[in-house]
Amino acid sequence: MDIARTPSNPDGNIEMADAAGEPHSPPEIRREDYRPFPWLVPETRLEFELGLESTRVRSKLTVARNAKADHSPTIRLNGDGIEATSVMVDGEPAQAFTMDGSDLILTLPGEAHEIAIETEIDPSANSQLMGLFASNGMLCTQCESEGFRRITFFPDRPDVLSVFTVRLSGAKAQFPILMCNGNRVDEGEDGDDHWAEWHDPWPKPSYLFALVAGDLLARTDSFTTMNGREVELNVWVREGDLDRTEHAMESLKRSMKWDEETFGREYDLDLFNIVAVSDFNMGAMENKGLNVFNTKYVLADPETATDGDFDAVEGVIGHEYFHNWSGNRITCRDWFQLSLKEGFTVLRDQLFSQDMHSEPVKRIEDVRVLRGVQFPEDSGPLAHPIRPDSYREISNFYTSTVYNKGAEVIRMMRTMAGEEAFRKGTDTYFDRHDGEAATCEDFITSIEDGAGLDLKQFRLWYSQAGTPKVTADLSHDNGEAVLRLGQQVPSTPGQPNKKPMPIPLKIALFDRETGKNSGEQLLILDSDTAEHRFAGFDKKPVLSINRGFSAPVTIQRDIDRDELLFLAAKDDDPFARYEAMQDLITGHLVASASGDLGDDERVSARADIATALSAVIADGSLEDLMRGELLLMPSQSYIGEQLELADPGRIHAERESLKAAIGTSLHDELVQLHSRVSDVPFSMDAQAKGARKVKTVALTYLAAASPELAETMAAAQYDAADNMTDRQGALMVLTGLEGVERTNKLLDFYNRYEGNALVIDKWFALQASSLHPNVVEHVKALADHPDFTLRNPNRVRSLYMAFAANPHGFHIETGEGYRMIGDLILELDPINSQTAARFVPPLGRWRRIEAGRAAMMRDQLDRIAAFDKLSRDTYEQVSRSIG
Ligand code: ARG
Numbered sequence: 115m116d117i118a119r120t121p122s123n124p125d126g127n128i129e130m131a132d133a134a135g136e137p138h139s140p141p142e143i144r145r146e147d148y149r150p151f152p153w154l155v156p157e158t159r160l161e162f163e164l165g166l167e168s169t170r171v172r173s174k175l176t177v178a179r180n181a182k183a184d185h186s187p188t189i190r191l192n193g194d195g196i197e198a199t200s201v202m203v204d205g206e207p208a209q210a211f212t213m214d215g216s217d218l219i220l221t222l223p224g225e226a227h228e229i230a231i232e233t234e235i236d237p238s239a240n241s242q243l244m245g246l247f248a249s250n251g252m253l254c255t256q257c258e259s260e261g262f263r264r265i266t267f268f269p270d271r272p273d274v275l276s277v278f279t280v281r282l283s284g285a286k287a288q289f290p291i292l293m294c295n296g297n298r299v300d301e302g303e304d305g306d307d308h309w310a311e312w313h314d315p316w317p318k319p320s321y322l323f324a325l326v327a328g329d330l331l332a333r334t335d336s337f338t339t340m341n342g343r344e345v346e347l348n349v350w351v352r353e354g355d356l357d358r359t360e361h362a363m364e365s366l367k368r369s370m371k372w373d374e375e376t377f378g379r380e381y382d383l384d385l386f387n388i389v390a391v392s393d394f395n396m397g398a399m400e401n402k403g404l405n406v407f408n409t410k411y412v413l414a415d416p417e418t419a420t421d422g423d424f425d426a427v428e429g430v431i432g433h434e435y436f437h438n439w440s441g442n443r444i445t446c447r448d449w450f451q452l453s454l455k456e457g458f459t460v461l462r463d464q465l466f467s468q469d470m471h472s473e474p475v476k477r478i479e480d481v482r483v484l485r486g487v488q489f490p491e492d493s494g495p496l497a498h499p500i501r502p503d504s505y506r507e508i509s510n511f512y513t514s515t516v517y518n519k520g521a522e523v524i525r526m527m528r529t530m531a532g533e534e535a536f537r538k539g540t541d542t543y544f545d546r547h548d549g550e551a552a553t554c555e556d557f558i559t560s561i562e563d564g565a566g567l568d569l570k571q572f573r574l575w576y577s578q579a580g581t582p583k584v585t586a587d588l589s590h591d592n593g594e595a596v597l598r599l600g601q602q603v604p605s606t607p608g609q610p611n612k613k614p615m616p617i618p619l620k621i622a623l624f625d626r627e628t629g630k631n632s633g634e635q636l637l638i639l640d641s642d643t644a645e646h647r648f649a650g651f652d653k654k655p656v657l658s659i660n661r662g663f664s665a666p667v668t669i670q671r672d673i674d675r676d677e678l679l680f681l682a683a684k685d686d687d688p689f690a691r692y693e694a695m696q697d698l699i700t701g702h703l704v705a706s707a708s709g710d711l712g713d714d715e716r717v718s719a720r721a722d723i724a725t726a727l728s729a730v731i732a733d734g735s736l737e738d739l740m741r742g743e744l745l746l747m748p749s750q751s752y753i754g755e756q757l758e759l760a761d762p763g764r765i766h767a768e769r770e771s772l773k774a775a776i777g778t779s780l781h782d783e784l785v786q787l788h789s790r791v792s793d794v795p796f797s798m799d800a801q802a803k804g805a806r807k808v809k810t811v812a813l814t815y816l817a818a819a820s821p822e823l824a825e826t827m828a829a830a831q832y833d834a835a836d837n838m839t840d841r842q843g844a845l846m847v848l849t850g851l852e853g854v855e856r857t858n859k860l861l862d863f864y865n866r867y868e869g870n871a872l873v874i875d876k877w878f879a880l881q882a883s884s885l886h887p888n889v890v891e892h893v894k895a896l897a898d899h900p901d902f903t904l905r906n907p908n909r910v911r912s913l914y915m916a917f918a919a920n921p922h923g924f925h926i927e928t929g930e931g932y933r934m935i936g937d938l939i940l941e942l943d944p945i946n947s948q949t950a951a952r953f954v955p956p957l958g959r960w961r962r963i964e965a966g967r968a969a970m971m972r973d974q975l976d977r978i979a980a981f982d983k984l985s986r987d988t989y990e991q992v993s994r995s996i997g
């Protein structure tokens with residue numbers, strides 16, 4: 115951890131105010147302190163002499179005064195854990211340079227200079243996986259956000275754009291493939307070594323730099339753009355993985371076409387490379403012309419990847435490709451603007467997936483992620499606006515709030531403008547800011563001007579954290595339906611008082627007899643309370659609200675179970691139908707978990723839920739993909755979110771017992787459903803995917819009610835499986851049961867896929883997320899398994915993220931689950947702090963958990979905080995969580 119960094123700041127870079135004043139507290143960076151960089155870096159030349167243990171980097175920067183910034187006699191070149199072996203200015207050894215923490219400060223007297231620096235780094239020792247690192251004998255980079263400074267000294271900030279020319283050289287045998295951003299312009303041999311020179315014509319910030327060197331093979335294809343440019347496409351993988359790259363390549367071509375048709379965006383180089391890497395902190399990275407991917411989001415075939423994996427590959431390929439415009443051609447002025455590229459690009463990838471598949475099903479999946487991850491974040495100690503005001507470690511702000519809520523905020527603009535006007539807004543944005551490092555404010559203004567919206571008050575969505583609570587109350591008065599709406603934005607850390615925000619709510623009013631509604635309307639709730647009157651109702655209609663999830667809010671509506679049952683069966687908006695189903699179940703579980711439910715009420719509520727689910731099973735007009743969504747229980751974390759203080763043990767017990775009750779009362783229907791869909795032959799079309807989805811959902815209810823029958827059915831499903839979706843679904847059910855088939859099939863699965871890292875990750879994750887009573891012991895044993903390692907983030911996540919997300923294991927009464935995550939954080943922090951810090955939020959939820967468990971969670975945070983060598987990442991997350 116870089117605790118020695120001093121707040122002095124000669125360049126007027128973002129000011130480092132050590133606000134907390136604690137001795138080992140890393141400085142806080144504030145958005146309002148942004149200053150333009152005093153220097154431009156029009157050109158950068160890099161030379162890499164590549165070696166796994168030792169790589170020499172020579173950089174040459176041409177720098178010139180930035181007329182649009184305040185004058186400075188010095189230039190700050192960021193560094194992190196590197197040393198310069200030589201520093202030259204205009205061809206002479208630099209006389210005046212000093213170190214400020216790990217940054218190098220040079221005094222530059224003139225208007226323009228050339229700076230040449232040499233560094234030497236050891237990629238094999240880079241376990242943080244930021245900067246240049248080794249993975250399976252190859253070399254690759256990850257520079258976003260601040261990894262480039264681990265390679266060489268540079269103004270490592272997104273508003274400094276430079277044209278990069280890079281020469282790579284290394285041993286032919288070890289690194290037969292040498293790649294960088296842009297186009298290869300020259301190459302040659304030199305004994306056992308070879309070299310390649312790459313040039314990227316597009317000015318870019320250092321975080322978009324990438325290089326890859328290794329023994330790789332490509333699936334090659336091409337795409338002709340709308341203006342007839344022929345683009346060579348490659349997906350690079352290790353030998354043996356090539357036959358799992360077809361889906362990635364097809365997804366890439368579909369993304370390129372879609373972005374032309376939907377946003378008018380054309381690709382701008384002759385070459386587009388994707389490289390799959392097995393050691394990677396995140397999903398993927400949009401480096402210009404050279405996207406680097408976690409293997410998890412590239413490799414897929416039906417034998418080893420589930421339908422969900424296929425969709426994720428397509429979504430992430432799209433996401434990174436779309437960044438070429440929303441991120442690369444227009445980048446971010448500073449990291450506070452991260453949602454400018456991430457929120458917008460998530461929206462773009464969501465719309466892409468919606469267009470490729472079922473729109474409502476994709477919408478439901480996206481809302482489930484938002485509610486399962488972002489809502490808890492927004493109501494906890496780490497809540498922050500989509501455009502944060504301060505940070506200590508920017509890696510901690512690659513959050514569901516910045517990404518997913520960021521996407522929802524832009525989606526609301528689209529809803530208010532309409533698709534066509536929204537497109538005019540995005541055209542304006544791309545036209546106006548191409549080639550720039552822009553701000554969220556630039557984006558909002560472009561949408562206002564292009565789409566003709568007034569977003570004055572709407573800007574609050576960028577500055578206020580917290581999920582708004584909307585109340586909706588419908589009554590009937592003199593032939594009119596009267597809708598009273600209210601909103602309240604909860605206080606969040608540092609933001610005690612909130613202002614009302616514009617909330618676009620799509621609503622419809624249903625006549626119960628006819629089952630018809632009077633047409634969908636869009637209401638904008640922009641004050642604390644509002645009243646809307648609708649004429650022409652001789653009795654009270656049924657309210658359908660926030661249709662399509664038009665706003666990322668929670669709705670408290672005064673609605674009877676009867677009305678929910680009606681909507682669950684009849685609403686013509688598929689999302690609203692799903693929502694009614696979820697509300698029906700959530701309402702019951704919240705009441706039963708808070709203990710205020712009599713036996714009779716429990717019986718009648720369960721009967722209603724079973725009736726609704728039975729209607730969903732029987733509804734011939736539904737596609738199975740949608741049926742699967744309607745049959746899913748709300749997650750435990752979503753139910754916990756509804757309670758001020760959650761008792762995870764109690765919620766878990768109630769939820770499982772409801773599953774068992776449903777499995778009992780719908781036993782025959784579920785068995786029949788399972789048998790019907792088991793006859794659908796494998797294919798990747800929506801119908802077959804739907805069949806696979808309901809197949810496993812049916813099993814989960816049966817497993818809660820009739821474990822022995824479910825064990826037999828799941829084992830049979832496992833044996834009959836000709837694809838990973840069915841196989842993993844069956845094994846998921848079996849891992850929660852205590853029968854002998856659990857052991858048999860786990861062993862079979864391991865032996866079948868031994869050596870296939872992504873599938874072995876599933877094997878770990880299934881056991882860590884299981885409902886088995888001994889899940890804690892299982893996880894402990896798995897941590898000692900020879901295939902387990904803390905050095906591979908996918909493996910760490912497959913065991914411990916799955917466990918931390920498993921309420922039945924993580925929240926075990928003994929506190930053992932909390933201790934295991936506490937131990938993990940301390941052990942992982944020095945190895946990979948970015949990944950370690952991601953395990954803090956589950957413990958940080960302590961304020962919303964019943965007292966006994968809360969104290970034990972808090973103990974773990976205190977124990978971690980007491981450790982004096984924490985990374986900046988973990989320090990920040992732990993101190994905010996204790997707060
Ligand atoms: N820009 C990448 C993406 O969204 C993710 C980079 C994550 N960086 C980080 N420091 N966590 O596709």
Ligand code: ZN
Pocket residue numbers: 433437455456459
């Ligand atoms: Zn992204």
